[in-house]
Amino acid sequence: MTEKWTERDIPDQTGRVALVTGANTGLGFETARALAARGASVVLAVRDVEKGKKAAARIAGDVSVQALDLTSLDSVREAAAELHTKHASIDLLINNAGVMIPPKQTTRDGFELQFGTNHLGHFALTGLLLDLLLPVPGSRVVTVSSIAHRTGGAAIHFDDLQWDRSYDRGAAYAQSKLANLLFTYELQRRLVPLGTTISVAAHPGLASTELVRNIPAAFRPIASAIGPLLTQSAAQGALPSMRAATDPAVLGGQYYGPDGRGETRGNPRVVASSPQSYDETLQQRLWTVSEELTGVQFPVAVAAS
Numbered sequence: 001m002t003e004k005w006t007e008r009d010i011p012d013q014t015g016r017v018a019l020v021t022g023a024n025t026g027l028g029f030e031t032a033r034a035l036a037a038r039g040a041s042v043v044l045a046v047r048d049v050e051k052g053k054k055a056a057a058r059i060a061g062d063v064s065v066q067a068l069d070l071t072s073l074d075s076v077r078e079a080a081a082e083l084h085t086k087h088a089s090i091d092l093l094i095n096n097a098g099v100m101i102p103p104k105q106t107t108r109d110g111f112e113l114q115f116g117t118n119h120l121g122h123f124a125l126t127g128l129l130l131d132l133l134l135p136v137p138g139s140r141v142v143t144v145s146s147i148a149h150r151t152g153g154a155a156i157h158f159d160d161l162q163w164d165r166s167y168d169r170g171a172a173y174a175q176s177k178l179a180n181l182l183f184t185y186e187l188q189r190r191l192v193p194l195g196t197t198i199s200v201a202a203h204p205g206l207a208s209t210e211l212v213r214n215i216p217a218a219f220r221p222i223a224s225a226i227g228p229l230l231t232q233s234a235a236q237g238a239l240p241s242m243r244a245a246t247d248p249a250v251l252g253g254q255y256y257g258p259d260g261r262g263e264t265r266g267n268p269r270v271v272a273s274s275p276q277s278y279d280e281t282l283q284q285r286l287w288t289v290s291e292e293l294t295g296v297q298f299p300v301a302v303a304a305s
Contacts (some may be wrong), residue, residue: 004259004267007034007239010246014039017090018245019083019129021045021068021122022097024055027144027204030238031094035245036061040092045079047071047097070097070121071107073294080128090132092245095122095143095180101169111293112162114169118176120294123183127296130197134299139197142244143184145255146203147263149177150274156182156286179286181255181273186283188253190300198252201273202244205258205265207237232258232265240268 018035022028023044036042036059045068046052052065066083069075083090098118107116126141133139148154154174157163163172181201188199208231231237240256250256255273260266276282291297 005239005243005247005269006267007235007242010034010038010242011248012039013246016040016092017043017087018092018094019043019045019066019090020094020096021070021125024048024051026234027207027238027241028094028096029055029059030235031096031241031245032063033059034238034242035092036063038246043083043087045097068125069108070117070125071109071113073109073121073124076121076124077128080125083129084132087132089136089139090129091136091139093126093129093133093139093141094241094245095126095141096241097122098144098176101173103169104163104167106162110162112167112172114172114176115161115163115179118173119179119183120290122180123290124294124296126187127294127298131299133197134194135196137196140245140250141184141187141197141199142241143180143199143201144203144241145180145184145201145273146173146177147205147257148174149181149277154178154274155276156282158285158289161289178274178277181277182279182283182286183290184255185253185278186280186287187298189280189283190298191252194300198250200244200250200252200254200256202240202256202268203263203271204232204237204240205260205263206231207234208232236265243268 018040020028020032023032024046032042041062043066044052045066047069056063068079105113151174153171184201244256256268257263257271258266259269
């Protein structure tokens with residue numbers, strides 16, 4: 001193993017099935033490409049099937065496309081049902097898709113777009129597919145968060161989860177990314193007694209992807225000027241997800257991010273998330289609310305401690 005973990009360190013993935021959400025572009029595409037190159041059968045779970053097919057054509061290996069719109073719980077359920085007919089088991093579920101700082105919008109189910117897509121959509125998908133992962137020793141759920149979960153206003157606004165009273169696009173994004181971590185840690189605690197599947201989180205630092213397309217117009221000239229100096233490529237930004245998904249040394253409940261200053265760039269290593277992300281009471285409260293909002297109950301027989 002090299003001192004600086006890179007894509008070359010991904011072990012052979014032959015025989016493994018990996019599902020990557022949002023895999024037609026950016027971090028998801030790079031993750032899918034790398035896994036396929038190591039022999040995995042990769043499913044690109046995407047909202048736009050045509051874009052998914054074009055992405056699949058650019059990847060060498062065993063790649064298929066699955067329609068999945070995380071802004072619709074009906075679509076999530078349909079995708080999960082289809083995946084059950086196509087796959088006897090899944091080894092890797094990588095919850096990568098996301099939206100970042102859009103104008104105020106809601107999902108088809110009435111959730112604020114970022115919370116509904118980044119957290120609730122993935123929460124529901126994981127719950128509906130977990131029975132395909134649980135029988136597989138070494139299976140993993142990897143959820144992609146962000147350094148934004150550390151911003152000063154990051155919190156779970158239980159009194160206004162959908163930002164109906166007022167909307168702050170940055171704070172709403174931070175809420176969704178904090179929710180990703182709270183979900184990761186609570187899921188891991190529930191999985192521990194079963195001993196087969198682990199839950200891990202990752203973040204890309206500052207990566208150059210299409211996520212930044214929603215930044216306010218006033219900031220775009222600045223972003224264009226300094227972006228290349230601060231960000232890293234999508235391939236580099238995807239390394240933490242790749243390592244969380246494949247490194248044999250990974251432990252459940254770990255969080256991977258870049259090793260550079262401020263975790264903005266660099267090679268992947270274990271990092272720490274914010275103190276509130278480790279709050280078990282907060283984790284359990286969000287879990288309960290998420291089950292209520294999505295109507296998805298996880299097939300985890302052991303109650304949380």
